Amino acid sequence: xxxxxxxxxxxxxxxxxxxxxxxxxxxxxxxxxxxxxxxxxxxxxxxxxxxxxxxxxxxxxxxxxxxxxxxxxxxxxxxxxxxxxxxxxxxxxxxxxxxxxxxxxxxxxxxxxxxxxxxxxxxxxxxxxxxxxxxxxxxxxxxxxxxxxxxxxxxxxxxxxxxxxxxxxxxx
Numbered sequence: 001x002x003x004x005x006x007x008x009x010x011x012x013x014x015x016x017x018x019x020x021x022x023x024x025x026x027x028x029x030x031x032x033x034x035x036x037x038x039x040x041x042x043x044x045x046x047x048x049x050x051x052x053x054x055x056x057x058x059x060x061x062x063x064x065x066x067x068x069x070x071x072x073x074x075x076x077x078x079x080x081x082x083x084x085x086x087x088x089x090x091x092x093x094x095x096x097x098x099x100x101x102x103x104x105x106x107x108x109x110x111x112x113x114x115x116x117x118x119x120x121x122x123x124x125x126x127x128x129x130x131x132x133x134x135x136x137x138x139x140x141x142x143x144x145x146x147x148x149x150x151x152x153x154x155x156x157x158x159x160x161x162x163x164x165x166x167x168x169x170x171x172x
């Protein structure tokens with residue numbers, strides 16, 4: 001992974017939305033998590049601070065599909081969203097644990113009200129409320145702390161203007 005550009009900003013905080021697909025594509029992706037930790041630690045040594053907002057990945061889909069199979073049409077969208085939110089928080093706890101020696105000890109669950117330790121090298125957040133993606137949580141936190149950078153890590157190789165799965169299937 002490349003280092004971040006050196007600039008004249010005094011605010012060396014970077015918000016990264018870490019897609020759950022990176023952490024839990026089928027199972028915990030230990031190799032990615034180890035490489036990500038190494039990268040973050042290298043950047044922290046250069047003075048950068050990170051706010052990591054973590055998605056749910058396949059874990060979310062496992063729980064949501066399980067609830068749909070059990071409840072059928074009785075599974076409410078809100079309850080399915082809450083299952084997703086809690087899986088993002090499980091993944092966030094994993095990442096906070098990985099960075100335990102330099103991270104704020106409590107994950108962020110509400111980007112508008114939760115305490116954000118601006119001196120911590122790493123702060124970790126999960127999902128917030130039904131209907132709101134972790135990418136949205138990342139944008140709310142970035143806005144709150146006036147972060148100069150937001151990075152979205154996902155399992156998609158480039159930027160698309162439509163659903164990449166549809167585009168890739170059309171090109172095959």
